[in-house]
Amino acid sequence: MILELKQLNKSFDKPILKDINLDIEHGEIVSILGKSGSGKSTLLNIIAGFEKADSGSLQINDQVIFDKKRNREPQDRNIGFVFQNYALFPHLTVEKNILFGLKKTKENKKKKREVVQELLEMVDLVGYERRYPHELSGGEQQRISIARVLATDPDLILLDEPFSSVDTLLKAEIERDLLAIIKKSNKTAIFVTHDPKEAMAISDKIAFLEDGEIMQYGKPKDIYHQPKSKQVASFFGIANFIGEKCYRLSQIEMKKSGGMHKVRLEESIFRGEYHELHVKVIVDEEEYPFILFDYGDFHKESEFYISLTER
Amino acid sequence: MLNRWSPFSYILTIIILLPIVLVVNHAFGSETQTLIHLKETVLWEYVSSTLILVFAVGFCTLVLGVGTAYLTTFYHFRFINLFVFALALPFAIPTYIMGYIYSDIFGYFNHFHLFLRSIGIKEYFNVLNIYSVIIIMTLALYPYIYLIVKASFEKSKSALLNPALSLGGSRKRVFFEIILPLSRPAIVGSLALVVMETISEYGITEYYNVKTLTPAIFNTWFGLHDSKSATYLAVIAMVMVLIVLIVERYNRGKASYKIEGANGEVKKELLKGYKLYVSYFLLSLPIIFGFLIPLIWISVYSYEYATMLVDDKFLTILGNSFYSSALSAFVIIVLAFFVGYTSRIYPTVINRYIGKALSLGFTMPGAVIAIGIIMLFINIDKWLIDNYITTKLFLGGSFFTLLFAYIVRFFAIGVNTVESGFERISIDLNRASRSLGFNYFKTMLKVELPLMRNSLLFGFILLFMATIKELPLTLVLRPFNYETLATKTYLLANAQMLHETAIYALSIIVISLIPLSIIITKRHI
Structure with missing residues (x-):
């Protein structure tokens, strides 16, 4: 177990985090997912040591770094932090930024040079040594800030909304690059994000946080298909309910005739590739509101049928 | 934590x-003979002349500071950049030095009266009075208001003038209904600085024999050796300052005056005809009397006494x-x-x-x-x-x-x-x-x-x-x-050796001018 959080609590004027328990295995990439104000950034800051929890404990590599008696300073936790705005030191070159955390180790200059080269290769920015942060694009700055963190060989890397200031068009590419770098380095990483699609794409596990509580913790597919509550279900995508049972779009087949349930169309919205249909599904004379994506011409019908597959 | x-x-x-606390602490307690005497005699004079000075200097600097800021922000004319820069220069001359210079120029045996006598006027105008102090302090202190208010005008101008004009307001209306109210914190804040400087001023009030609280505090302490009365007067001065601070705070209130961004290039109105000449005249006055004349005086006597001093x-x-x-x-x-x-x-x-x-x-x-x-x-x-x-x-x-x-x-x-x-x-x-x-x-x-x-x-x-x-x-x-x-x-x-002060005054002004120029040019005011 690389990271173990037990019963963490934190409040300012009102409770921000309530009894947070979280275990993370070595090499895992975990997302802390939540809306703004859910407490996810506070949780990340507490793990890093920038903020102090009111109670609970925190262990890294089976060593207690925070509990009632102890509170290790950030500099003594060996945790790397990649900031939302990268926080590169504007007065230092790329090379000096990367070397910043390496300074205290007493390795010789040549060795340090090699480390910088290795890291620049890893983040694919060889030849950028003498540049200053303001001469780099956002994506490049981010990769340098990861290289800077990797230089100190941390036990754990924390990333605060790493894609929030990235252009939507470049997001997928940068996501992939970042993931590749972290996988290559064989490190454990925690992402904070508000975007469920991003979380599902990059993480081995997702901790879904709402109002300071972890509502569900598990693999992306498990959370997506077996959400513990309607809230969780709706947050991860279109969720249609019959009673307590959640049906994702992939479980619904639309048919002109001969389906399991009759459907009445109420509203159709043109979305380009598809029509978003707001319908009522009639099951045992009860009506249930569903949202369906129509890639064909169901939007022209006033009534049709659906079949549901169970998981 | x-x-x-x-x-x-x-x-x-x-x-x-601690020093401030000690003053307050010392002021309260049994009344000394001098304190009773003070209350019966000169206390009211100290307070009233301080108040008169505060209100008069406050009013004059306000008119001059806001007026110059307004003309240089919203109008365009030749040499405007020169005026923008020069209007801040009186800041480099300490009030007391300006006071010494004008007392010399208007002295009985000096320039002004020599000139009067040469044209046959034999009367003597004594300038060592509160009115002169008001004028000189205005000249020395208005740059506070000019610089701070102008910065605020510039900000609200680039953010709001175009949007407001596009809604159909006249320039005059936009200024009085939008830009001036938005600049209120800047105006009140800079005015507060002027008032505090006025209460605190020592050199000129003492020299011109205007009995405000500050010279009174020193005289009571060092002349009469009455620490109780001195601290008592000090507390009165502190209370005045506190009132100013509270008014300033209260005035800012909860309203947001934060203006960000710029909305389009703002075209300044070009001044023409008599308006132009009146503006030149008005803008030149503070520069001439607040900077050029003192500078010339200082330069002349520095030169004259350089070898000696x-x-x-x-x-x-x-x-x-x-x-x-x-x-x-x-x-x-x-x-x-x-x-x-x-x-x-x-x-x-x-x-x-x-x-x-x-x-x-x-x-x-x-x-x-x-x-x-x-x-x-x-x-x-x-x-x-x-x-x-x-x-x-x-x-x-x-x-x-x-x-x-x-x-x-x-x-x-x-x-x-x-x-x-x-x-x-x-x-x-x-x-x-x-x-x-x-x-x-x-x-x-x-x-x-x-x-x-x-x-x-x-x-x-x-x-x-x-x-x-x-x-x-x-x-x-x-x-x-x-x-x-x-x-x-x-x-x-x-010691009445006014001309000999020139070389020292020049040093102060030169040392002050360098950073002042940096501030004015760097901040793009």
Whole structure:
């Protein structure tokens, strides 16, 4: 177990985090997912040591770094932090930024040079040594800030909304690059994000946080298909309910005739590739509101049928 | 929150506020004979002439400051950039020096009256009165309002003038209904500075024999040796300042006056015809009387007396001024940097207000601080002597006293520049450094210090300028026989050797002009 959080609590004027328990295995990439104000950034800051929890404990590599008696300073936790705005030191070159955390180790200059080269290769920015942060694009700055963190060989890397200031068009590419770098380095990483699609794409596990509580913790597919509550279900995508049972779009087949349930169309919205249909599904004379994506011409019908597959 | 950094700030705050507390504490208690006498006789005169001066100077600087800011912001004419720059220049001439110069020009045997007699007018106009003081202080202090209000006008102009005009308002209406109300905090804030300077002014009020509270405090303390009455007067002056501060605070209220961004290039109205000439005339007046005439006077007499006065003694005094100003500016900026860094890394409620508390000395009249510090150090010396730690005065009359006085008086300048410098550096840089393995202290040295270099240098220059001009504290607290440019100017003027002051005044003005020019051009006002 690389990271173990037990019963963490934190409040300012009102409770921000309530009894947070979280275990993370070595090499895992975990997302802390939540809306703004859910407490996810506070949780990340507490793990890093920038903020102090009111109670609970925190262990890294089976060593207690925070509990009632102890509170290790950030500099003594060996945790790397990649900031939302990268926080590169504007007065230092790329090379000096990367070397910043390496300074205290007493390795010789040549060795340090090699480390910088290795890291620049890893983040694919060889030849950028003498540049200053303001001469780099956002994506490049981010990769340098990861290289800077990797230089100190941390036990754990924390990333605060790493894609929030990235252009939507470049997001997928940068996501992939970042993931590749972290996988290559064989490190454990925690992402904070508000975007469920991003979380599902990059993480081995997702901790879904709402109002300071972890509502569900598990693999992306498990959370997506077996959400513990309607809230969780709706947050991860279109969720249609019959009673307590959640049906994702992939479980619904639309048919002109001969389906399991009759459907009445109420509203159709043109979305380009598809029509978003707001319908009522009639099951045992009860009506249930569903949202369906129509890639064909169901939007022209006033009534049709659906079949549901169970998981 | 308990940490290793905050106690330093707390202790510093207590030490810096101690003189003010001592003054208040000393003022209350049994009434002395002189205090009763004071109340029956001159107290009302002190208070009323202070109030008259405050209202008159406040009103005149307001008209002049806002007027010049308005003309140079919303209109275009030839040489406008020159006017924008020159209108700030009177700032470089300390009020007391301007006072000495005009008293000389209008002296019985001098320029003005010689001219009158040459055209047959034999009357003598004595200028040593409150009206002259009002005019001179207006000329010396209006740049506060001009600079601050103009900056505010420029901001609201680029953000809101075009949108407001596009809604169909006339320029006049937009100015009076939008831009002027939005600039209210700037106007009231800069006016508060003028009022505080007016209450605090010593050199000119004393020389022109205007009995305001500040000279009265000094005279009561040093002339009548009545500490009770002096502190009593000091408390009255403090109350006046506090009222100003409260009004300023209250005025700002909860409304948001934050304006950001720019909406399109704003076309300035071109001044033509008689309006142009009237504007030239009005804008030239403060520049001519507030800067050019004093500068010419100083240059002429500096030249005349240069060979006589530029000697070892002059160089010693120049050296003293440089040394004491540079050292205190350095100490203040270092202390302010520590305090600012502490509240940056531990933004507790107390730490956020500590900067404000430490700035209180700047609002207090110099006279209050002077007698507060004297009382503090007398008590410490007395304790030291009583306990046989020393046999003579240890702190009283030492250079440390003067240094401490500058710290109390000017800490606000340090705190302000440091805080606005820190605001521009993301706290994430600090966190990044710490998560990369450095503690707070090393992070401060490796990250914040290099990034703050320009802010610190700017603060140092401002402090250097403020201390080199400072008169009352230096005069009262300097070590025996230790002269600075300001005190020498004062002493020569009071010995009726006005022309001999020129070379010292010139030094002060040249030293002040350099940073002033940097500020005006760098801030693009």
